[in-house]
Amino acid sequence: MIKSIKLNNFKSHPSLGVDFDNITAIVGKNATGKTNILEAIYYSLITKPFKSNRASLINYDSDFTKINLIYESEKENDIESRLKSNGRSLSSTITINGVKKRASEVIGLQPIVVFVPDDSRLITDGPQFRRNLINSIIIQTSKDYLNALNKFQKILNQRNRLLYSLRNNLTSSKDQLFVYNLQLAEPISTIYKYRDEFISFLNNNLSEKYSSISGSKDKVHVDYLNTLAKDKDDILKMLESNTVDDIRLGYTSKGPHKDEILISLNDFPSRDNLSRGENRSLSLAIKLAEIEYLKIKTSTPPLLLLDDVLSELDSDRQKHLIEQAEKQQTIITSTEIDKSISGYKLINL
Template identity: 30%
Template sequence: MYLKSIHLRQFRNYKQQQVDFTAAKTILVGNNAQGKSNLLEAVELLATLRSHRMARDRDLIQDGEVASQINATLQRQTGVTDLTLTLRRNGRRTVALNSENLRRQMDFLGVLNAVQFSSLDLELVRGGPENRRNWLDTLLIQLEPIYAFILQQYNQVLRQRNAFLKQNQDSALSTQDSELALWDAQLATTGTRVIRRRDRALQRLAPIAQAWHASISGSTEILQINYVPSVALEQNHPEQIQQAFLEKIQLRAIAELRQGTTLVGPHRDEVELTINQTPARQYGSQGQQRTLVLALKLAELQLIEEVVGEPPLLLLDDVLAELDPSRQNQLLDAIQDRFQTLITTTHLGSFDSQWLNSSQILFVKAGEISSAPAF
C-alpha cells in the first residue's frame, strides 16, 4: 500500500497543510515541537483510530476551532481509496471512505495499515503492563478490525460492573446477588473474546520477533514472549476460558466488593518479555532493551504484511536518535523500499547518501511543511 497524499485541516499545529508523497521514503526534518510527530500521528489515527499519545480528541484540534479533519488518498492493490476522519471538540467523530460517511467506525479500520515506532515505545519494555496491553491491542485492531468492537464491548461491561461494585461497596451485598451475577457472566463472555484473540496474535508474532531478535543480537540472546492472562489459559476453548473466568471472579468476589473494582479480566493481563530467561525490564543495558523493541516492531510489520497481503506503512518518530549506528543500520537495511516509510529527525546525519538520494526530504517549521529548508 502507498499513501499518495494527506491533507490536514486545523489538526494539532497545522491550519491547512497538503503533503504529496513522491518516494517510498519520506524524511521530515525540523527542530523539536514544529509538527513532525503531529503528521505521523495523523497517519496513525487513520490506521487505528487511536493515538499512541493517548490524547483526547479535543487536544488534537487547533485552539479556537470546533473540528479538525484528516484526509488522505491511499493506493492499494485493489485501487485508490479516499479516507476522511473528522474530529470534533464534543468528542463525536465521523469517518468516510470515498466521500461516503460510514455508520460504523469499525468499517474504516483495516483500509490503511501502519506500524508506529517512536521513542515512547521503549516504555514497552521499561513501563507497566498497560503499555504492553495497548501495544498488543493496537496491533490486533489492524490484524482483525472487528477486535476494536470486541474490546469496546469488554470495556463497556467493565465500566458498568465497576460502577455497580462501587455503588454497593459499603452495602451488605451478597456475592450471590443476581445483578452482580449478570455482570459476571457478561464480563466472562466479552473478556474471553479478548483473551483468545490476544493469545492467538502473540502466538503468531512471537516466532517472528524471536527471529528478528536473533538476527539483530547476533544470536547471542534468546527472546521469549509469553501472554499471561489473569485467567488461566490451559486451552483456547471459549467455554473452558469462560468457566475459569467465572471461577476466578468467585475467588476474588469479597476483595472486589471491598475495593469496589474488578480485579479479574483482560484489563489485568500481562505480556511477559524475557531475554535469556530474565525479565527484559531488569535485563542488561538500554541498548539490549532497544534491540527487543526493534525486533517487536519489525515483527509487527512482517505479521501485518502476512495477514493483510500488502506491506503496511512504517512511521519512525525520532527513533534513529535512540538507536546506536549498528541498530540504525539493521533497521534501515530491513526497510529498504519494502515499506513506505515516514521518518522524523532533527538532522540528516544518520542517513547515508544512498538513503538521502532515494528519499523525499521535507522540512517542517511551525506547522508548515515545504520541500526547501525554512530559514
C-alpha cells in the same frame, strides 16, 4: 499506499497538505509539527491518537479539525476524519469517499507500525504499555478481536460502576453482577484466544529477530500471565468467585485489563535487568516482529512511521531498520537530513 494528507486545524497546523512517496522524510526544527503529521496519519487509519487524547488534536484556536487522507488500494480513497468540540463533549465522524463509516470499518484497511524514541518503555514500564501494544496490533488484523475488546470494555465499565456503588453502599442489589459476568465471559475468551496466538508468534520469531540485531545467540521468551482462566466456563466461574473481592475493592481486579506480559532474555525477566543496548535491541526486535505479524495476517505491508528514531540508534540497528523501511512505505521525521538513507522524497517544514 497513502498518497497525501490534508490537515485543517489539526494541532499546530491550521492548513497543510503533504504528498507522500515510498519513502518520505519530513525534516524540520523542533516543534515545527513533524510528529503532529504522523499523529494525523495514525488517527486517520486507527481512529485513535497514538500520543495524546482526542480533544488535543484540535488546534487551540479552533473548535473543529478535519483530516483528509488519500489512500490507494485498488482505487483512490478519501478517508475524512472530523472532530468537533461542543464544550465538554467531542463528536467525531469518519467518511470514506463521502460515505459515513464506523471506526471498525476503517481500522485495518491499511495496517500501520509506529516507532518512537521511547519504544524501550515497552520493556521497562508497566504492563499497561505491553497490553496497549498487543491490542493496537491485533485490532488491525481481526474485527473479531476489535469487537470483543470493545464489548469487554463497555461491560467492564458497567460492572465497575456497579462495584463502586456496592462498595460505597449506594446500592445493595448484586443481581446484575451475575449478568455482567455472563456477558463478559464470551469476549474475554475471544481476547485470550487472539492474544495467545500473537504471543506464540512472538515466541517463534523474537529470538531470531533479536539475534540478528544484537549479533548474539540470546534467547527471548514471552509469557502471558493470565489473571483469569482461558476457557469460557472457567472464566465465568472465576469472575463469580472474584465477586466478593471486587466489591470490597470497588472495581474488577482480574481480567485481560490486568494481565502481565513477561518478556525474558535468557530466562531472566527483562523489565529490570537489561542494559540500555539490550533494551533497545529487544524493543526494536518486537517492532520488527510487529511488522511481520501484520504483513502475514493482513496480506498488506504495513505503513511504517519512524518518529525521530534513526538518530537514536547505532549504525547496526539503523541498518536493520532502514532495510525494513525500504520494503514498504515509510515516513520518517527528523531534525536533520539523514545521510543513512537515500532515494526519498524530502519535505522541509
